[in-house]
Amino acid sequence: MFTTYNITLIITIFLISNNGWSLENPWSKITTPATGDAKIIGSYSAGCIQGAVSILSDTGTFEIMRQSRRRYFAHPQLRQFIIWFAKSIYNQGYGKLLVGDLGQARGGPTTTGHASHQIGLDADFWFWLESNKLTSYDKEHLSAPSMLNSSQTKVNFARLGDAQIQVLKMAATHPQVERIFVHPLIKQAVCKRTNSATWLRKIRPWFGHHYHFHVRLACPSDQPKCKAQEPVPETDGCGEELDSWLHPKAQENDDKESTAERKLTPEQRLAIKLNRVPAECATILHSD
Numbered sequence: 001m002f003t004t005y006n007i008t009l010i011i012t013i014f015l016i017s018n019n020g021w022s023l024e025n026p027w028s029k030i031t032t033p034a035t036g037d038a039k040i041i042g043s044y045s046a047g048c049i050q051g052a053v054s055i056l057s058d059t060g061t062f063e064i065m066r067q068s069r070r071r072y073f074a075h076p077q078l079r080q081f082i083i084w085f086a087k088s089i090y091n092q093g094y095g096k097l098l099v100g101d102l103g104q105a106r107g108g109p110t111t112t113g114h115a116s117h118q119i120g121l122d123a124d125f126w127f128w129l130e131s132n133k134l135t136s137y138d139k140e141h142l143s144a145p146s147m148l149n150s151s152q153t154k155v156n157f158a159r160l161g162d163a164q165i166q167v168l169k170m171a172a173t174h175p176q177v178e179r180i181f182v183h184p185l186i187k188q189a190v191c192k193r194t195n196s197a198t199w200l201r202k203i204r205p206w207f208g209h210h211y212h213f214h215v216r217l218a219c220p221s222d223q224p225k226c227k228a229q230e231p232v233p234e235t236d237g238c239g240e241e242l243d244s245w246l247h248p249k250a251q252e253n254d255d256k257e258s259t260a261e262r263k264l265t266p267e268q269r270l271a272i273k274l275n276r277v278p279a280e281c282a283t284i285l286h287s288d
């Protein structure tokens with residue numbers, strides 16, 4: 001007997017087949033960017049990029065973590081932002097910025113992990129700022145410390161200090177940054193410690209972001225095929241909007257969604273992500 005879920009999965013796999021995708025992830029196998037001027041197609045969670053650039057050669061004031069994943073490619077504007085951001089943090093004496101995932105060489109969905117990070121405009125940064133030199137082993141095996149307590153019910157202010165808040169402010173006041181995702185409890189803590197500053201509107205609550213914060217740049221003005229999100233609200237987001245995220249039901253609903261997703265096989269999750277990629281991206285995927 002076919003359930004609605006089974007039928008949806010069959011349709012998804014059929015559509016993938018007709019779009020020329022494989023249940024193996026071709027986007028993760030490509031190790032070099034598509035040549036040509038920067039060109040974005042699609043949205044943050046369903047798209048691709050031509051002309052991405054690696055940030056591997058730019059390290060000095062930042063470290064790239066988990067380099068074996070090869071998720072260190074970005075739109076040129078994101079590369080410029082990272083260089084500026086890391087230098088600003090370093091010059092303030094806070095230490096080195098630890099850079100997590102950016103995107104793949106030609107964007108597209110990752111086999112595991114993110115739904116977004118597909119068009120070269122998303123970047124994850126650790127809240128933890130490092131003052132020591134990291135070895136290659138460290139960069140592959142260190143885990144980002146959480147800014148919450150062990151039960152994830154309160155902020156650990158021994159870790160989320162003034163430096164972390166100032167770093168969030170630096171990013172949020174940059175004109176190209178559209179939004180920054182942090183855990184709702186971190187958003188609450190920042191609201192209380194900054195007197196509802198105007199830049200707080202860009203600090204967006206999202207579960208899971210207590211080890212790192214996720215910076216997203218706006219679609220560049222010269223990228224007509226980059227699908228923009230709705231603008232963030234004009235309010236600081238510290239009132240009713242944040243309260244809705246802090247309600248116990250919000251966490252319960254997020255846990256239910258996470259549980260439902262975990263019931264899918266990795267192949268099923270990948271199939272859904274691949275099906276969302278615009279057909280036009282095939283040209284970028286298969287280009288020289």
